[in-house]
Amino acid sequence: MAYSDKVIDHYENPRNVGSLDKSDANVGTGLVGAPACGDVMRLQIRVTDDGVIEDARFKTYGCGSAIASSSLVTEWVKGRTVDEALTIKNNDIAQHLALPPVKIHCSVLAEDAIRAAIEDYKRKKGLG
Amino acid sequence: MNCWECGAPGAAMFCEGCEAVQPPDPRLDHFARLGVEPRFDQDPDALSAAHRALQRRVHPDRYASAGDRPRRFSMAQATALNDAIRVLRDPLRRAEYMLHLRGRDVGAEGEGRVQLSPAFLMEIIELREAVDELDGPDAHTERSRMAREVAARFEGMLTALGRRLDAGDDDLDAMAQLAAQLRYLRRVIDELQVDDGPGDWT
Incomplete structure (x- = not known):
């Protein structure tokens, strides 16, 4: 199966790899x-006091x-508010990366990851 | 099924009347196909022997000069037998298959996806990071130690899962969780083995 140029680019030069202090x-x-x-x-976000x-x-x-x-998701969420970040859908990710149908579940996983990160943040802040 | 050749009822792999080879019975699961008990606890040698004995009976050489139908059916039987042994001889796949027979698919996507706890996923990430970070003069020893440790845990969990399956445990969710965790641990074991090459002799 051929990967799109965008997938290859992110694979070869992944943005924002690493961890934040959990x-x-x-x-x-x-x-x-x-x-x-x-x-x-594992996807982590650090949020300012302004959200x-x-x-x-x-x-x-x-x-x-x-x-x-x-x-891609780490690039997209930076600079957005947590509520804006929640609007990112797996379809957007799949479309941007031109994922074939058998790889759609990878974009679903990324959407789940950002949601889970935001939930964790809200729980910590007592916003959940 | 009735024999395609003579019409006699109840034909299994071969017709009892005319001995013609039959197409694989789609109602048989992998255990029944190999004629073994549908249990997790299996003697690997007995499994292989059962497969080999059946495979001999449908060997292509026996059907080289047979008609088109027997040739096709014997081939289909051979393929079905190979599918069965491939799944059953691997204990984790065997366990997953038993769950599948009870309606639980460990690899399901979407709705029926098995949910793993964040604590377990964290552990897997940390294990895999530790594998990535293996470096320096003790890396080889450390890699072997990790491989032994993860393999021991894998074996322990797999044995526990097998016991529950054979005891007729009804908690399919819990058993599917275990199986999914075992998939992840196997990944780590594979990872530890893959990189265990050149370092030995360079």
């Missing part, structure tokens, strides 16, 4: 997995599409 009150951590393919994804996502990091063990999906 004990920081302003950091939300999302951990999701897809037993179907054995992929695991703007100022930094995002990810670590993904999985295929190229899963890595590209999470890399």
Whole structure:
């Protein structure tokens, strides 16, 4: 199966790989997995007191599409408010990366990851 | 099924009347196909022996000069037998298959997806990061130690899952969780083994 240029670009030059301090009150951590393919994804956001996502990091063990999906999401959420970030849908990710149907679940995983990170952040802040 | 050749009822792999090879019965699961008990606890040698004995009976050489139908049916039987042994001889796949027979698909996507706890996923990420970070003079020893540790945990969990399956445990959710966790642990084991090459002799 051929990967799109955008997937290859994110795979070869992943943006924002790494971690944020998960004990920081302003950091939300999302951990999701897809037993179907054995992929695991950690996505973290650091939010300013105004509710703007100022930094995002990810670590993904999985295929190229899963890595590209999470890399793209970290780029997209930076500078957005948490509520804006919640509007990111897996379709947007899949479309942007031109994912084939068999790889749509990778974009679903990335959407789940950002949601989980925001939920974790809100829980910490008592907003959940 | 009735024999396609002589019409006699109840034909299995071969017709009892005319001995013609039959197409694989789609109602048989992998256990029934190999004629073994539908249990997790299996003797690997007995499994292989059952497969080999059946495979011999549908070997293509026996049908080289047979008609088109027997040739096709024997081939289909051979393929079905190979599918069965491939799943059953691997204990994790065997366990997953038993869950599948009870209506639970460990690899399901979407609605029926098995949910893993963040704590477990965190552990997997940390394990895999630790594998990535193996470096320096002790890396090889450390890698072997990790491989042994994860393999021991894998075996322990798999044995526990097998016992529950054979005891007729009804908690399909919990067992599917276990199976999914085992998939992840196997990934880590594979990872630890893949990189265990050149370092040995360079």
